[in-house]
Amino acid sequence: MQLSEIGETGLLAELERRGLVLGIENDAAELAGGLVVTQDALVEGVHFRLDWTSWRDLGYKAAAVNLSDLAASGAQPEALLVTLAVPGATLLADVVQLYEGLSEPGVPIRGGDVASAPRATLSVTAVGRSKRVPGRSGARPGDALVVTGPLGGSAAGYLALAEAIATPLRDAHRRPPLRLREGQLLASTAHALMDLSDGLVSDAERIAARSGCKLVIELERVPIVDGVKEVAERVGRDVWDLVCGFGEDYELLAAVGDAPFPTIGWCEAGAGVELRLQGEHHEVSRWRHFGDA
Numbered sequence: 001m002q003l004s005e006i007g008e009t010g011l012l013a014e015l016e017r018r019g020l021v022l023g024i025e026n027d028a029a030e031l032a033g034g035l036v037v038t039q040d041a042l043v044e045g046v047h048f049r050l051d052w053t054s055w056r057d058l059g060y061k062a063a064a065v066n067l068s069d070l071a072a073s074g075a076q077p078e079a080l081l082v083t084l085a086v087p088g089a090t091l092l093a094d095v096v097q098l099y100e101g102l103s104e105p106g107v108p109i110r111g112g113d114v115a116s117a118p119r120a121t122l123s124v125t126a127v128g129r130s131k132r133v134p135g136r137s138g139a140r141p142g143d144a145l146v147v148t149g150p151l152g153g154s155a156a157g158y159l160a161l162a163e164a165i166a167t168p169l170r171d172a173h174r175r176p177p178l179r180l181r182e183g184q185l186l187a188s189t190a191h192a193l194m195d196l197s198d199g200l201v202s203d204a205e206r207i208a209a210r211s212g213c214k215l216v217i218e219l220e221r222v223p224i225v226d227g228v229k230e231v232a233e234r235v236g237r238d239v240w241d242l243v244c245g246f247g248e249d250y251e252l253l254a255a256v257g258d259a260p261f262p263t264i265g266w267c268e269a270g271a272g273v274e275l276r277l278q279g280e281h282h283e284v285s286r287w288r289h290f291g292d293a
């Protein structure tokens, strides 16, 4: 069996079945004393291209995607640990730019490692503390589904980079939002909370599966980043593919009784995720950039 056949989800399920990893269903590991830890690796050619991103933006994004998992845990960040592996010919000035980007969110870098490698790989660990981690398993019929901000910007930005379309949305792909305050607010009452890294449909499916209920999303209520419709038209795709099927929005999705954020749907008895557009069932295509990222 090769990893490409089972994917990340299949690998983790297999390791969990063997008792080799524990409690990995949430965005971050919750340890004793409210300690929350998360880690993400970015590999050149898989997760980023140095001709599409500056070193500074790469650093910012690496910090932001980890802080997004802390936000999804309702955590206050305390530190980042950074491991960087790059070719020896890499310029010092570029690495300084990378660390300036990593420092931009204002969370101190307290350690890590540097190694030599044939292509750039960046791994960031974020550590924080949370009073309450809602996780993904507590959504129940009657909950409202809310998101903390508009979606589709990263998908449109990625397509704009790929198709050489000039639009400010390129930055939406390179510089995801930070929703730490919103995460702490939602975590105090949400029954389920996660960040949107893999696309609204795929991520909502995780809450549905872990919570044992059905999530219904009314697409006309989903907030969309300005300019996404125009990019979708330019590339001949359904705008809802960009909004729901791509990912990397890094907004938060919560199942909650009530919260001061846009409501996009609800939970009910059943299983899976249903998208509706003008009351009709709607399907979206899902895709990942760089094939297997």
Ligand SMILES: [Mg+2]
Pocket (backbone or CB within 6 Å): 027, 068, 069, 072, 194, 195, 196, 197
């Ligand atoms: Mg996450």
